[in-house]
Amino acid sequence: MPRPALTRLRVTAIALVVAAAMTGCSANSSDAGPVRLRLGYFPNLTHATAILGVEDGTFQRALGSDTKLEPSLFVSGPPAITAIMSDAVDAVFVGPTPAVNAFYKTKGDVKIISGATSGGAQLVVRAGITSAADLKGTSIADPALGGAPDIQLRYWLKQHGLRTSTSGDGDVHVTPQDNSQIAAAYASGAIDGAWVPQPYAAILVSRGAHVLVNERSLWPDGRFTTTNLLVRADFLKKHPETIVALLRGLIKETDQVNADPAQASQRANAAIAKINGSGLKDEDLRAAWADMTFTVDPLLPTIKEYGRRGTDVGVLTGGDLSGLADLGPLNTALQAEGKEKIAE
Known part of the structure; x- marks a missing residue:
């Protein structure tokens, strides 16, 4: 936007x-x-x-x-x-x-x-990241602290043994920011991916990212x-x-x-x-x-x-x-x- x-x-x-x-x-x-x-x-x-x-x-x-x-x-x-x-x-x-x-x-x-x-909603990431383990040390964005993508990202990372914090520290640096800023942050290399709603996930994919997790796969019947x-x-x-x-x-x-x-x-x-x-x-x-x-x-x-x-x-x-x-x-x-x- x-x-x-x-x-x-x-x-x-x-x-x-x-x-x-x-x-x-x-x-x-x-x-x-x-x-x-x-x-x-x-x-x-x-x-x-x-x-x-x-x-x-x-x-x-x-x-x-x-x-x-x-x-x-x-x-x-x-x-x-x-x-x-x-x-x-x-x-x-x-x-x-x-x-x-x-x-x-x-x-x-x-x-x-x-x-x-x-x-x-999807987690989309740079080429070369193919598993949760590959996310250690990366910066991943989502739209807002406490929003559904933010919670799902932190919860999924925790399930895979990766720590996060609301201050951005931890094994994965979670950086909440406006959806409108995420594509530019990805293009500049400031972030390595994002857990975002549509159409922002599709936009990032069109710019070279790939889907690591489609959130539908994490819920009964999708x-x-x-x-x-x-x-x-x-x-x-x-x-x-x-x-x-x-x-x-x-x-x-x-x-x-x-x-x-x-x-x-x-x-x-x-x-x-x-x-x-x-x-x-x-x-x-x-x-x-x-x-x-x-x-x-x-x-x-x-x-x-x-x-x-x-x-x-x-x-x-x-x-x-x-x-x-x-x-x-x-x-x-x-x-x-x-x-x-x-x-x-």
Whole structure:
């Protein structure tokens, strides 16, 4: 992603949080007029159904004229979670470990209500690195400390007898940095590889890296959550019908994406290019898209396992995850769309 676009998105996220702090009250505190649904998401392929649901109007049509959809863009999990914890957004598409972290920090005042994407994360490395043992003494990047790729990287290294630390010391130097910086860091030789989501893994491969670990190989049936939908518990309690309507829109968009993957990938790429100023090359797009599955199933066991692994490697505080999800609204929406419910 171009740096100017990143800067604009950071400003958007910061402005939302500051505005919420200054007002000191919920933007939905008044019962007069249409409900406002402030929805956050990232301009990443792993958020494709969110991007397209906003871009093509599927979400707004599902919500109807009584609800005003107000979308906001974020560049990573930390500002998105700050926004939802500061009442600057009502719901946000985000990765599993930021969602778990927010649940811990708010003592259960946020809920996972749906999945969005499964798969789409890989460890890609320089030529000559063919095993975990070859990584000793190398520098490996990931998008953010405490994010799902960061936890999975540290956990996988630990399983192979390699130490890491949050300060970057250890047998392998783990260096969290923005996804947008990783390709340049790899090209300059500053890092030897990265555990990253799509399309960044595909981009690095197109620049000479190779896949050492596809994270799908580490989970039962190759399924693990990459993106889920998180909502403030008080908004869900006050506006359950709004959330059900949003979820019906997400189900419809997911069906559209899965019905014609080739067209959906092009639509998503065009929407991202509109946001960022540039899209992906066709070969990078095809490789990245093939590594992902779009589903509203949040795959809760994998989210909870991320929480356990985060505690195991010392980047999450840990705690009881009972009540992390509320799939009641999703199952209501699925039933309304003639689909089977998902077990919580």
